[in-house]
Amino acid sequence: MSSTSTNTISNNVPEINDQIRHNWNIAEVQALFDLPFNDLMFQAQTVHRQHFNPNEVQVSTLLSIKTGACPEDCKYCSQSARNKTDLETEKLLEVDNVLATAKAAQEQGSTRFCMGAAWRNPKARDMPYVIEMIKGVKALGLETCMTLGMLSADQANELQSAGLDYYNHNLDTSPEHYNQIITTRTYQDRLDTIGNVRSSGMKVCSGGIVGLGEESKDRASLLAQLANLSPQPESVPINMLVKIEGTPLSDVEDLESFDFIRCIAVARLMMPNSHVRLSAGRSAMNEQMQAMCFLAGANSIFYGCKLLTAENPETNQDIALFEKLGINTETIDTPDEQQESNNIRTALINEENKALFYDANV
Numbered sequence: 001m002s003s004t005s006t007n008t009i010s011n012n013v014p015e016i017n018d019q020i021r022h023n024w025n026i027a028e029v030q031a032l033f034d035l036p037f038n039d040l041m042f043q044a045q046t047v048h049r050q051h052f053n054p055n056e057v058q059v060s061t062l063l064s065i066k067t068g069a070c071p072e073d074c075k076y077c078s079q080s081a082r083n084k085t086d087l088e089t090e091k092l093l094e095v096d097n098v099l100a101t102a103k104a105a106q107e108q109g110s111t112r113f114c115m116g117a118a119w120r121n122p123k124a125r126d127m128p129y130v131i132e133m134i135k136g137v138k139a140l141g142l143e144t145c146m147t148l149g150m151l152s153a154d155q156a157n158e159l160q161s162a163g164l165d166y167y168n169h170n171l172d173t174s175p176e177h178y179n180q181i182i183t184t185r186t187y188q189d190r191l192d193t194i195g196n197v198r199s200s201g202m203k204v205c206s207g208g209i210v211g212l213g214e215e216s217k218d219r220a221s222l223l224a225q226l227a228n229l230s231p232q233p234e235s236v237p238i239n240m241l242v243k244i245e246g247t248p249l250s251d252v253e254d255l256e257s258f259d260f261i262r263c264i265a266v267a268r269l270m271m272p273n274s275h276v277r278l279s280a281g282r283s284a285m286n287e288q289m290q291a292m293c294f295l296a297g298a299n300s301i302f303y304g305c306k307l308l309t310a311e312n313p314e315t316n317q318d319i320a321l322f323e324k325l326g327i328n329t330e331t332i333d334t335p336d337e338q339q340e341s342n343n344i345r346t347a348l349i350n351e352e353n354k355a356l357f358y359d360a361n362v
């Protein structure tokens with residue numbers, strides 16, 4: 001037997017400090033990605049347990065309320081009118097149709113209903129319909145989320161007043177890789193929309209897609225952009241590219257599974273209070289990989305067999321996996337319950353001087 005002890009504690013586990021940082025540079029984030037896998041997973045799970053119930057996952061359902069014929073040129077997307085996919089386009093759905101789907105999602109255990117439209121931005125003529133949808137879904141007792149493209153400050157305020165809880169607008173990739181993926185809107189356009197959402201009082205859902213042919217430093221740069229938003233997004237979807245025939249990225253090289261899991265773990269470390277969502281690409285992941293993502297700190301998924309237009313595991317497969325892992329779905333707290341759990345969490349952290357966050361500087 002080798003004299004090297006299998007019980008040796010790694011020296012690579014950095015110290016932890018208790019600040020949420022908004023000044024990450026790419027080299028620091030890259031240092032997290034470069035940690036030995038077990039050290040990274042241990043740290044991510046430690047931080048996760050300080051901020052969330054480790055056996056709870058928040059569940060959302062995503063419905064495409066207007067499909068295809070999008071004027072934008074996102075190179076991964078089946079809905080861009082510029083990509084020659086066999087997607088069937090669909091006009092804006094009737095409000096009643098959307099509400100019936102929301103009710104069914106609620107009965108399956110979803111707590112949040114996300115509605116997505118393939119638009120560059122919503123037009124004035126669309127707003128009354130989406131507002132009716134928000135009010136109807138809200139009246140069912142679900143949290144509401146929309147992703148409709150770019151928003152002006154006025155539009156963000158209008159959606160917030162209608163009761164929209166979250167707005168999704170992803171950064172997609174790093175600023176450095178961005179022009180390889182989209183040319184019809186700028187990175188700054190995206191940051192401006194996120195700023196408008198934040199100023200309106202809505203919660204921000206923003207993440208990105210990995211496996212777009214980017215380099216590892218691009219994944220670090222994307223996470224730095226997200227973590228440096230102040231406040232950080234409440235919800236951070238990490239998508240694995242779903243390669244779609246007819247899109248320019250249909251035969252891009254696969255991302256190594258461990259690189260995806262590392263992305264989840266680093267996102268958890270940098271954004272400890274955010275829900276990190278295991279999003280598109282889940283249908284290509286086996287149960288063991290999904291379990292590893294939960295261990296790395298993912299605590300949100302989409303239920304349902306379609307993610308806008310990409311495949312997603314069937315709801316009953318998710319339920320079976322949750323049973324195997326002893327995972328429960330998160331419920332929505334009342335405002336009083338939210339305040340109480342925040343107080344308890346703060347007290348626990350102060351009392352035990354637990355680390356909130358891990359500093360790559362050391």
Ligand code: SF4
Pocket residue numbers: 070071072073074077078079080081117118119120149
């Ligand atoms: S990702 Fe959104 S904005 Fe880009 S082409 Fe697809 S639907 Fe349009």
